[in-house]
Amino acid sequence: MxxxxxxxxxxxxxxxxxxxxxxxxxxxxxxxxxxxxxxxxxxxxxxxxxxxxxxxxxxxxxYEDFRQSPPGRHVIRLCQAEACQAVGGRELTRHAQEKTGLALHETSPDGALTLEPVYCLGLCANGPAALIDGQPVAQLNAAALDTKLTGFEE
Ligand code: FES
Structure with missing residues (x-):
């Protein structure tokens, strides 16, 4: 970009x-x-x-997609829709916020990461779902998210 x-x-x-x-x-x-x-x-x-x-x-x-400020170098978009919430999406979002220190719609001061909500990615049967740097991720959990975040730091 x-x-x-x-x-x-x-x-x-x-x-x-x-x-x-x-x-x-x-x-x-x-x-x-x-x-x-x-x-x-x-x-x-x-x-x-x-x-x-x-x-x-x-x-x-x-539209959530039309952000008005530059995104971070990495963008994590966590599904907030019902099917993902039913299988731990809220808890995963809370974990991501605690781990990164970012609220949804927020970019880290160093421009490394943006955390955003997204509303259904069509992966409802395999939630919690996310888009990580544009790539769909199904059945995301806290451990896998932490691994991704560590990978961003390297
Ligand atoms: S509700 Fe999350 S992918 Fe559909």
């Missing part, structure tokens, strides 16, 4: 618009390219999609 680049972000917005994508599609492309949607994208998004600032922010805030 690269840092924010205003010129490139405008190109991404224009390309997605020309390809027929919706505002949501452009936001997805920005997150895929930069990891987040920077405040600097507001004006080009508003102009390109003929939407007000409130409308753009409404779409951004509706």
């Amino acid at each position: 690269n840092g924010w680049n205003e010129k490139k972000s405008v190109a991404v917005i224009e390309e997605t618009f020309k390809a027929g994508a919706s505002l949501t599609g452009a936001l997805r492309a920005l997150v895929d390219t930069f990891g987040y949607v920077d405040e600097a994208a507001m004006t080009p998004l508003m102009k390109t999609f003929a939407r007000s600032r409130a409308e753009v922010l409404g779409v951004i805030s509706y």
Whole structure:
């Protein structure tokens, strides 16, 4: 993931618009390219999609995926939906928060790790589920999570 680049972000917005994508599609492309949607994208998004600032922010805030600040070098997204909660998802989230010292939606001060919620990854029969650096992980437990966290430090 690269840092924010205003010129490139405008190109991404224009390309997605020309390809027929919706505002949501452009936001997805920005997150895929930069990891987040920077405040600097507001004006080009508003102009390109003929939407007000409130409308753009409404779409951004509706979807968990459209974060508005740069993520850490590693991102752990823990499923918070019902099926995962039924098999220990809450306890796993609590463990992750205690182990990392981070709340959900928080990035460590050194930029190494972001902890985020996610709502169902389609792995409901194999929870607790998570996305770790974009890779789905089923039946995650505290020990396996600790191993991943240790691996991030190396
Ligand atoms: S409820 Fe967690 S993957 Fe579906």
